[in-house]
């Protein structure tokens with residue numbers, strides 16, 4: 001199958017609530033403008049593929065909530081960004097002053113190599129302007145950033161600023177991009193590993209499907225765990241809201257029980273997983289691949305029976321006997337024939 005992109009970068013939009021981050025993202029990725037302001041909850045993202053210097057770059061644009069109360073959630077996304085677009089509203093002076101605060105947050109939490117640009121949005125509102133172009137450009141110089149004034153509503157400079165941001169990121173990662181041609185598969189594998197958005201959505205949806213298809217005879221139980229790439233970094237209280245609004249997002253609600261976070265590997269392995277791993281030491285469909293990249297092995301002691309990533313699944317029979325273990329790659333919905341087999345063996 002032809003590869004759809006060569007490299008994946010994450011860009012983060014930061015700035016006060018109401019400056020137009022969501023509108024900018026939507027204008028760039030969908031070419032649309034919706035004048036209503038529905039504050040982003042946590043984070044949301046959209047994708048777009050650009051071609052720069054013959055390289056197909058997939059940009060994942062992370063739109064963060066400007067509201068203070070979501071800060072603990074949004075900060076978790078800084079460290080995975082390769083580019084940051086700081087946004088203020090030219091009709092709103094405080095949003096301009098707060099750029100200093102957003103920039104210092106980024107200094108603290110984003111990688112050193114992160115590329116940055118400054119954007120003054122709502123340039124169509126000339127009559128209500130409170131921040132001059134000169135002020136914007138001087139601030140950008142102070143931070144050694146490039147500067148754009150944009151309008152999401154009039155579609156002015158939106159594509160230019162995001163494209164420039166992507167070029168800067170590509171340039172900063174040029175060595176990776178050059179190596180890319182020799183080690184493209186490696187790079188993509190890593191990107192795919194981190195870019196679990198789509199499989200996460202699929203797996204959660206399929207768990208809901210299975211639970212609703214067998215509401216009385218199947219019990220789906222979810223155990224959130226933060227041992228795999230630190231992907232589940234919400235607190236227990238935030239998990240449901242993050243499922244609903246971030247990943248899978250779109251209002252997703254699990255129709256099955258989700259427990260508190262627990263460890264599934266290492267010293268503090270939850271007894272349920274100690275038992276399951278003892279009875280089913282490896283996934284039925286993939287006996288060999290524990291995690292390949294040692295940097296992801298963040299627990300100890302390490303055992304060959306360890307769960308290797310999110311969405312490994314265990315099917316347990318009606319008497320409580322562990323029946324089969326499936327790898328993260330095994331589509332959740334494809335467990336159904338085994339469920340049916342077990343149900344057939346069981347009296348109602």
Ligand SMILES: Nc1nc2c(ncn2[C@@H]2O[C@H](COP(=O)(O)OP(=O)(O)OP(=O)(O)O)[C@@H](O)[C@H]2O)c(=O)[nH]1
Nearest residue numbers: 017018019020021022023035037040066151152153
């Ligand atoms: N005139 C004008 N209004 C805009 C522009 N971009 C956004 N807006 C308006 O500004 C308001 C806020 O836009 P959003 O994109 O939701 O703002 P945000 O920065 O994502 O806000 P949070 O999600 O709360 O952080 C909306 O009412 C938009 O219609 C623009 O370019 N020009």
